[in-house]
Amino acid sequence: MTAQEPPALNEATSWSPIDLTAVLNGTYKVQPPTYMKRTDGVALLYPGKVNGVHGESESGKSLLMHAVTAEELAAGRRVLFIDFESDQATVVTRILMLGATPEQISANLHYIRPECNPIALAQERQAWERLMQTRYSLAVIDGVTEAFSVYGVGSMDNDEVSTWGRNVPRQIAQRTGAAVVLIDHVTKSAENRSRFAIGAQAKMSYLTGASYSVEVIAPIGVGMTGKLAIRIGKDRPGLVRPYGGDWRKSDRTQEVAVALIDSQDRGRIKYALMPPRDFIDAGTPDKHAKLSEDILQAVRDSPEALSFRALDTVVRGKQDAKRAAIQELVNTGQLETYPGPRNSTLHRIPNQRDTQPELKQCECIPS
Template sequence: MPNDPLLPTPPSWKPLDLTAYLNGAHKPLRPSIMARTDGRCLLYAGMVHAFNGESESCKSMTAQAETARQVMSGNRCVYIDFESDAASVIARLLMLGASPEDIKDNLDYIRPDVDPVSFADENSEWQQLLRNKYTLAVIDGVTEAFAVFGVKSIDNDEVTAWGRKVPRQIAARTGAAVVVVDHVTKSAEGRGRFAIGAQAKMSYLTGAAYMVEIISPVGVGMIGKVALRVGKDRPGQVRPMSGEWRKSDRTQEAAIVTIDSTIANRILFTVDPPQRKSDGNSLPVELMEAISKCVEESATPPSFRKINQLVSGKDETKRAAISLLEADGYLSIITGARNAHEHHLIKPFRAEPSTELIAA
């Protein structure tokens, strides 16, 4: 349950009650928003996510389509738009099937042009936003948002502070699954899983980060397809239900979005499970679990050499599994004595064979 900003909250430096973690009562958070056609979901309530993609990759369209689905279901949403305008967004939501009543009753549309703490009336509206309860919150146009807040996009400290101040606050206070929509670098080489600018953009995400890639063109009179590839999954519940792993950027296909614009003034939107193979590399979830257990059971943080001795499998696959564990916040790797890479446990990783997806 999100905190009410009008009520006192416990100090963040107060030791946490760990009873639920120790007695097994704690259950991992599972995604519950943005359902695929198989019923499995891509977004976590109360967490911050990213849709990253090139210009015209349909990342905003995807966020708007999910907004339309939510308001049509009677769930309240907020769309914070730094890039477009109300006329364009509302027209798109109507074409996606939302009625004027759905939008009026269930959507707050905001087009900010100042940092809310700069003026009393703006701050009052910001505080009101944080008092609301939302299912989905979209922040469209991170680069433009940085300009409004005076954040340098290449400054990791400023980016981290913004991430804590804005999307994390919205997620924590309103309970929404927050989606930030951002651009990637124009050059595909070396792009990896990251949005343009500071690497800290990945660090403030608490849910999943998706690369949005065009499979087939999207346009009026066409049926286009877009892939959502998971590049970060901090709670760890999306990767096991995703497709094969792509070595080049350590992403997996989590969903195929179909955007059907063949009917005049209408857009049909579906989110399907992965159906196409990448380069034949299956995600090593069992190996990831074995490495996690190895680190958990070691008296001291083990080096790769030690892990290599205790865990069976190919060296290359083990290194890839460790890389994924580090990327998703399960392990941290610290250079120790004699330049050995020590593997420190942040939280255990467990594979869930029952949720694995076999790509068609």
Template structure:
């Protein structure tokens, strides 16, 4: 198989691929040969040109960057996707995030609440699901109040259930076509299963880096979406800290924020539950600024409580509440933090100090 890089088009054309005729009992079947790395790379850069409506592909990534243009912005981006009740947002457009927690911690519900909010506010969502199915996810969105005509509109909500690697040419072409448009939010639900499908090990940092480049970062870069990867944690609560299951590069590779979800009151049909949402990493730096006390043990801060009420079987009510002792969307601490100071005669409670403008548990680092 060969791809001619000189053949350029403003429309994504079917990518030619080679098939073999393989005998089996009763006849023959066609087997797809895998793309080479060079062919897959050309497909990706070609798709960028097609999306821009140009007749040329992107310049090589080692081309010098215009630093002056890069400095024309307003600094690190502000989060603009998925807001708490006070209006503070948690996800950054065009960045990759992680939401991880134990099974039944509420992590998928949290992300699906973000999907519902995005759709209700007129945005568009891509949902790549490696664990569940369309009926379950769409059913939850209906329970969360998203109108059915929005859920079934492919211009607003796109659901995919990949079961083959991007090394298969037709799958790579479908992926390129899928990310050839803009989205507000993109979800990759089931990172462990996704990496296995792609032949990557969750414990190998090189494999993690390759997966991040091929899928989450590609989606973020080409669609402009806030990409959220839903992941699991290890069984040992004492040793896992703030990390998802597998290699540490899962955290290091994120250019957005990472969140740990812990159930406080169990979720179930006919019940109301609560989960805590703690920020474990925030590369741009604007989400930690919304958090409460910094917990030294795992270096996380509480940024929200997810309240989910399924006592009405026909409708699931939810809200993302700002916790005590955190900054509001306007930049000031919430009243409860002020109240705690008043209860201590205007002094900061002895187990809490201020550091870098935030309440921090433990010693006062300014004196170290």
């Protein structure tokens, strides 16, 4: 090899040309959102990408991701939870109340509460590398502002924020395959608030999936049933927006889901993520209320419990709207469900007697 010849490379680097064959022949496909599913099956989180959830203090944004974590654990998938805001007792207790079992949590939840940049110390770096060699479906980073403090990042410094975004959330997404979710705050002033979280403009650049804001419709609390509006502000792959509601001109967001958080039972939290209000009822709350009453009346009038197929036959309206209304009625205790023949789910009024077997608790989506 002469002095002028470049050294041979044994493996591709980030500066090596990318093979474009799949793009050119039409076989390349954008991986669709897979996790955080609504009751109609529409998913909101992109795997292998950095997603964001932000809102005011006590808006329920962390609880929302605790619920999604519980769903992933119940499905037998592994979750990484990096917590810069709370503690293991609070987080794990909530996940238990949301339906995950101790066995599921022990087997598949990796809960981390970092106190330093993992690059700073050899032992911390080794622990970080072990995490990066693990496959996760979901990776939550709760408390971005606090994370910046731990890493020594200035929250208004675009260069430092951009570097952190590439070195932490993007690395987790690329190396573990997880749908990474950053939980962040918004500015206190609603007038000066944009579609994105508080801080440097560079926060937008490291989001490679979708970004959501959380707004309170009805407050969350012990003994209460709260509702949260989930609004989409950024959808880089573009596969979620078609399932959103009307465009809000003031901040260019769409309501893409409504989260129901039922804490009336002090030992348990019920959670359901429904389609947006104007998506399921054409923007008219009265229509949604009437649809719910029509469903209840159909069940009352029937001598036996009804499957969704039977309800769909006797109650007028869109299927998505009926599924969402049924799920809300179940979560608020106005309907109860239990397994029926051929994998169906049957519905009846609580304490209504029929010839069906005794009620068994069912957290599944009405089929």
